[in-house]
Amino acid sequence: MNAYVIEAVAFCALGNNEDEILANLQNPPKLDTLSFPFGSEVKNRPFGKMKIKNLDSSESLDDILNNLLKELINKSNLTSQELDECALLIGSTSANIASSEQQLKHGIDDNLPLFGYGYIAEKLAQKFGINLEVIFFTSACTSSANALLYAQRGINRGDFKRAIVIGFEFRNEFSLSGFEALGLLSATECRPFDKLRDGLVLGEGCSAVLLEDKPRDNSRFLCLCGGENRCDISSPTSHALNGVMVAKTIKDALSDANITAEEISIIKSHGTGSLSSDEAEENGLTQVFTSMPYTIALKPFLGHTLGACGVIELSLLWFSLQNGFLPKNIELKQSNKSMSKLDILDNDNVYIVLNHFGFGGNGTVLILNYRVKE
Amino acid sequence: MRNIYIQSTSLFLSDNNTPQSDMKEELKSTSGQSFRRINRYILLGLAGLFRLANISKTNKLTSLYVGTKKGCVQDTTEILHQMYxxxxxxxPFAFIAASANMANYHIANTLGLQSGSYTISHEYSPFEMAFKMSLSDLLEFKGDSSIVGCIDEEISTDDGVKNGSYWIKLTTDSQATIGKIISYQEFSTFDELFKTDLSDMSVIVNDSTKESIESFVNGYTNYKNIFDIFETLEKQEYKTIALIFRLSRSKISLCVIDSSR
Known part of the structure; x- marks a missing residue:
């Protein structure tokens, strides 16, 4: 059984609603620059800032998640009975570190709100009367992708009929300084798979999607039809450059969805713009696909939202497909330049690979199916 | 239902002020290896893991499911205090190690694992949630073995607050096991659950479900942490166990385990 995308909402660098995000995906604005302390220095780095004011208290960060969920519930017309029978699955890397930093900046250093990631999920579930499984996934950049994979499997097993999956990542100096200390941040821009790429650009955002066991619109739908998670133990910060485990994860995901590589029309790459991660991903992709499908990378538009990227990038794709366009592609070594995005969307049965790879050697590949029935 | 067996269980608990050097010594004696670039949270995980019987013979296609209530709090707090x-x-090393899933990485790296690796947090039942995830995957033939564990820096026990980790190894291989999982079911109410015939079973429930079941069964054993029953499992004290725990407000799990020799 598939898990059908019913609705999605997102607050990110591209905007806070579907219209804004769509407009900015087609005419992307340059990302902002963020200044942050780095020891005794101040660093300026490109950053995908959310278009939300007053991000200066832990309460406001809670408010953002509350507003996000409220908006999804309203947009999906979910009743309290339907919420009662819903799972809430959340993925994030930094969890409430941003809130802890707000306290430290205000001189409050006791009882930092590092009170457990599960608590964040439970608090939201209680507020909105969500009573089935409530789980917080925290596996670095694959966090919310793993939440999506669990949602698809839970719906497939019949554990629940619907799941709300949230990914969030709010700006924090812990992550910015940590990535800077590792020498991974770009000083210029995010250029996935480009020979001149010089690192990743971080971003912030949050997004929520509602998945159900049946489509509400039988004439056009997007669904998660499989996926797989694998660990690569070659390095704590990157997959093996030869791409072997990237390829294995993609192949296992295709097998889980019961489709072949030849049936894939679109790849949403992880595409961070970092030297090693992109090399590993490209080498993995070329081992699976003899002719490269139309390949996109969404991080140049909004920055790398770390553990939130799984859900945010799925939402962006959902907004695009519903409106009959795809974000601009990128060129890989074996890219199939004869295929245009219009050719793809003329097809009434499109399969899409969503790649996610992160620290700790965690890799999650999801398979989407987009169908239009006349 | 696919045959799934419990191969072994393990527990490592320490006091909050136990020096890391002592824990590293203990880990070296059980694993035969020296570990570098690990923080206290990862150390707690590895120290418990290497108490699992025959852990070094783990198949590389074994999946890993690690739960936590709070994650890596101490080291994260220390880094934040240093920064502010x-x-x-x-x-760089401290930043990388503070990611909660880095314990999974070190475990997978030490055992050479190449299969699924999940890190989750659950407010009430992190171990039980990870156990359910693992069981669900095994029942769907996603792999033949798994390691399920929980790592936390604050574990409330009868002897006070401890830190540590606890583990269980599941397999579809019947050799050298301590129990067999006969069934796993989920119910939305206790009325529904107790329509199941539990006679001739030893009922074991977690504390959060204790009060709810008092009107249904006469005799039961309750546990605060799942590791409280590990000894029971290892010693195979009961023939058939009905293990009852709550995963959410509307979901109660019943796992029936045949623990006879």
Whole structure:
């Protein structure tokens, strides 16, 4: 059984609603620059800032998640009975570190709100009367992708009929300084798979999607039809450059969805713009696909939202497909330049690979199916 | 239902002020290896893991499911204090190690695992949630073995607050096991659950479900942490166990385990 995308909402660098995000995906604005302390220095780095004011208290960060969920519930017309029978699955890397930093900046250093990631999920579930499984996934950049994979499997097993999956990542100096200390941040821009790429650009955002066991619109739908998670133990910060485990994860995901590589029309790459991660991903992709499908990378538009990227990038794709366009592609070594995005969307049965790879050697590949029935 | 067996269980608990050097010594004696670049949270995980019987013979296609209530709090707090009070930069190793899933990485790396690896947090039942995830995957033929564990820096026990980790190894291989999982079911109410015939079973429930079941069964054993029953499992004290725990407000799990020799 598939898990059908019913609705999605997102607050990110591209905007806070579907219209804004769509407009900015087609005419992307340059990302902002963020200044942050780095020891005794101040660093300026490109950053995908959310278009939300007053991000200066832990309460406001809670408010953002509350507003996000409220908006999804309203947009999906979910009743309290339907919420009662819903799972809430959340993925994030930094969890409430941003809130802890707000306290430290205000001189409050006791009882930092590092009170457990599960608590964040439970608090939201209680507020909105969500009573089935409530789980917080925290596996670095694959966090919310793993939440999506669990949602698809839970719906497939019949554990629940619907799941709300949230990914969030709010700006924090812990992550910015940590990535800077590792020498991974770009000083210029995010250029996935480009020979001149010089690192990743971080971003912030949050997004929520509602998945159900049946489509509400039988004439056009997007669904998660499989996926797989694998660990690569070659390095704590990157997959093996030869791409072997990237390829294995993609192949296992295709097998889980019961489709072949030849049936894939679109790849949403992880595409961070970092030297090693992109090399590993490209080498993995070329081992699976003899002719490269139309390949996109969404991080140049909004920055790398770390553990939130799984859900945010799925939402962006959902907004695009519903409106009959795809974000601009990128060129890989074996890219199939004869295929245009219009050719793809003329097809009434499109399969899409969503790649996610992160620290700790965690890799999650999801398979989407987009169908239009006349 | 696919045959799934419990191969072994393990527990490592320490006091909050136990020096890391002592824990590293203990880990070296059980694993035969020296570990570098690990923080206290990862150390707690590895120390418990290497108490699992025959852990070094683990198949590389074994999946890993790690739960936590709070994650890596101590080291994260220390880095934040260094950044905000002492204006120091986070050290690259400390930054990488603070990610809660880095314990999974070190476990997978040590055992050479290449299969699924999940890190989850659950407010009430992190171990039980990870156990359910693992069981669900095994029942769907996603792999033949798994390691399920929980790592936390604050574990409330009868002897006070401890830190540590606890583990269980599941397999579809019937050789050298301590129990067999006969069934796993989920119910939305206790009325529904107790329509199941539990006679001739030893009922074991977690504390959060204790009060709810008092009107249904006469005799039962309750546990605060799942590791409280590990000894029972290892010693195979009961023939058939009905293990009852709550995963959410509307979901109660019943796992029936045949623990006879």
């Amino acid at each position: 009070k002492e204006k120091l930069l986070p050290m």
